[in-house]
Amino acid sequence: MDIERALRISAAGMAAQSTRLRVVAENLANRDSTGESPGADPYRRRTVTFASHLDRATGAQAVSVSRIGQAQGEFPRRFDPSHPAADAQGYVKTPNVDSLIEVMDMREAQRSYSANLSVLETTRGMLTRTIEALR
Template sequence: MDLDRALSISAAGMAAQSTRLRVVAENLANRDSTGQTPGADPYRRRTVTFTNNMDRALGAPTLRASRIGTEPGAFPERYEPQHPAADERGYVKTPNVNSLMEVMDMREAQRSYGANLSVIETTRGMLMRTIEALRG
């Protein structure tokens, strides 16, 4: 039945966005995490890569979080000579996490999650009305 497929596809989308929200929360929680020793690298921002996955049982493509990676690039530095992770110049490497970017990612994931939830609620309502009609 197509309604079952709609439920499964939306559930896959919700699972993918849940992963994205978890990674965003992790990034925000670690946005001030520096290295422990002088010159050590701090927390590196994590990213989620999504792929379109053909679900053969459903006969439909579904979204899934295929990989959690890290964002490449240099770390911003902050002059703080008294910090335990400061290098010989007095600079501390800080995480490459941008709070504004994380909040934007969070909102996008929230909207997508909500849209999939709406599909599930609508589909469930259609199924319930069908069952009621069959009962007569």
């Protein structure tokens, strides 16, 4: 039962970090997406919120994505009077996506995913060696 528990916990962590990586990729892909009309809001950065929940099958705590939300705050403005989304003063609202923050989030998610994968592979190896020893 402990091996199954370890596998389920690692799989839940990998699934949560996979969602986080997808959201980071979406944020980076849309970092230059402005509104289509003057004064329209551009792409708003998305965020991932995690929650701990009880996995009833194993009786262990596991992580899951509880919500994918949007970051609040003002949009940076850029002076570009020739842009189709420029307002009357010539400013265009730009997305509130900071590439540096997204890359840091991506690295953190990647490391967490890799750690969970290592646990999964180690547990699987232990299970394989146990089955071979019983033969």
